[in-house]
Amino acid sequence: MGNFSQLVYLVPLFPLIGFLINGLLWNKMPKSLAGIIGSAAILASFCVSMGIFFEVKSASFHEPVIVNLFDFIQSGKLHIPLAFQVDQLSSLFLLIITGVGFLIHVYSASYMSHDEGMVKYFAYLNLFVFSMLLLILGANYLVMFIGWEGVGLCSYLLIGFWFKKREYTNAAKKAFVMNRIGDLGFLVGMLLVLYNFGTLSYKEFFTTLSATGASMPPATITAITICFFIGATGKSAQIPLYTWLPDAMAGPTPVSALIHAATMVTAGIYMIARSHVLYSLAPFTLNIVAIVGLATALLAASIAIRQNDIKKVLAYSTVSQLGFMFLALGVGAYTTAVFHVMTHAFFKALMFLGSGSVIHAMGGEQDIRKMGGLGKKMKITSVTFLIGCLAISGFPLLSGFFSKDAILTAAFAHNPVLFGLGVLAAMMTAFYMFRLYFLTFTGTFRGTHDQEHHLHESPIAMTGPLMILAILSIIGGYVGLPEVMSEHNLFNEYLAPVVKNFGEHHLSAATEWMLMGISTGASLIMIGFAYSATKSAAFPESTGIAKVLENKWYVDELYDTIIVRPIEALSGVLDRFVEKMGIDGIVNGVGKTVKWGGDRLRMLQTGQVGFYIFIMVIGMLALFTLSFFWIK
Amino acid sequence: MDIYSILFWFLSAMAVGCALGVILSRNPVNSVMFLILTFFAISGHYILMNAQFLAVVNIIVYAGAIMVLFLFVIMLMNLNADVEPQKGMMIQLAGVISGGTLFLVVLMGLTTAKSELIDPRSSDIGLISNLGKVLFTRYVLPFEISSVLFLSAMIGAVVIGKKENIPASDKTEIV
């Protein structure tokens, strides 16, 4: 086993090189080559990540390895190096990102092959992976922040990838602005850490914190954690900053799969898991995290029930699943949250790519009311999508079952109410996922004749990643078997050296089995219910609560009314009175005064030399008079 | 009243009177003649103050060379006839008043100045040997530079006075 952790800089280096090649040669590069370069860069990173993962897993690895590249900021006492930290947590995320990222790159090479901006697309995608790896690998908050901003930029670029459509660029702007709000929170949190502890490096910070944390004023810790959490709500689409994520579906579908489902949106969870030492000292913030997470899970799941756009359903499902992860973080089950991040990355990427395959076959149609019966024509897509649906719904023995069950168990141990609401959200999840599945893949086709004729299974480059992800969705959960099923929870044991769960309660085996039964049973009932609800495939005008759900609880309208409109009105007033009349008035007034005065003074310039001499003498007189009679 | 005072008052009256003649006579040739007389009066003052070298130089350079140059230019332009258009009365009055005011203002300022008597006895600092010693020791560099100044002034005068070779098409543009 080589010393892979010292080579960690290679992992972000490959995507950076890919980005530079594709980005600088964008107008000369053939499309197929761009796809190959982009995918190869990620594959290379994945190989190095594998090496790092196995090295970290081996028994000889004890301490986190910190690789210093160079000094980033060196000013007085402040010393911030550009350093990478290799430990269990980061190596796990490396695998998820480069692994899922590679599959999505391969998929994209086929999916985007008809798009004129394909080279640009791969440049952005590689830049995204680079930023994400920076975020994960950074050994201090500043490096994480650089990656954090980088992924935000790439998200903006890729949401607005088809920038010729006005609404798409608006969606991109919305995502960017919403993220900025969260980023400000993160930045303030970082500055608070810097101010109170004088370091941003994880190692020093957490060491100081465990040594003196108890003596720190709780208000400081709470303020820092709240600020970080605000950053996480922006990036990971939690209440109140979640509305950008559904709109972000404007981007190409593989982008939704990579950025807005599998990797970037989990950055908030990674950040809190990374800072778990800090969060464990702030129970108040943890409660907020749990409540916000649960509320998001419920709200987004309820909205997803009545959405008809295949990608919107998946987007709200992502928001809802992210809510679950935050619930896990909030109850102190950090490893469980990370576990769900991993399984979610598998099955949600699978479903997004599946939906991409469907959209591809439908010629761009995204409305599930116009689909139906696709399962006959698209066997692989249909089967893999079904596996994804079963996994997310918590069907026994699939990956989602284990991770979701672990979250619900931890929630029950913390507070049974949280468990009850969590099960409710899980039931809704099962319902809307299978509503989506049944409407899309079963029954009869409801689209136009042309579309029906055009239906076909996608090429192997697209179905290949689907199959791999489907397999991962099935077996991915077995690394984290609950304690009642297996003596060893491999996942928790792997992460144990870096992430310690907070306030762990031990439930009796019987209780755990019972909880598992409740949630599974409830999900299965909802699947049946979804089948009966979609059998008729009729779409009456929705009324009452359904209409509210269809309109996403009117949250966008609410934000528009209470935030956007007043700000626009205030800006209008400022523009009219302060800017136009005040500042412009002063500026123009100065100009006008000078011009007016110039017009008058111009009269003095007769151009006659005699007059100038006369004025000069008058001036001399005045100066003499002054000097002789006033200045003594 | 010793002879010194008499000469002083006489030369002063002559200088002021001739200066007034310069600015008041209508004919430029007369103005030049009055100015030459003014310079003679000033040279007389120099002799009174034992600055014999300067007195001689003043007559040779000013009265001799410069004023002859003036006279030459006036004759060349045929300005001896009284053809100069006059300024309006108001402007002339304004000129006189402002000049007079300047005189009065500076006079007022100088009333507090300390009065030093002029020693009528002769001294030898204004003699050419003394001035020569100072000029070629302490002031040798400015002296040399002044020769450069003369050279450049000479070249300048030649360049300015040279007849331009104006292309026929451009002639109309020059007023």
Added chain:
Amino acid sequence: MPVSSTHYLFLSLLLFSIGIMGTLMRRNAIIIFMCIELMLNAVNLLLVAFSKIYSDADAQLFVFFIMVVAAAEVAVGLAVIVMMYRKVHSVDINILNRLKH
């Protein structure tokens, strides 16, 4: 009344003021030029007077240099006036109001 520095001050001042008046009153460029020479001479006179009072040869050398500069100035100035006469056939400075435009 013995002659003192005050007398010379007044005399120079008077000559200087006459020079100023001439400059302001006349329109003929040559006369104005001559008035400037008059003013220079007024200053020269004062310098020589102080040289006598303080027995200092430096002041007389300054007079000498002023004459040098004046001679150079006259050479160039008269050339300019001749040029001007050649262009506009007049030495009236009121014609030279081009600065206005």
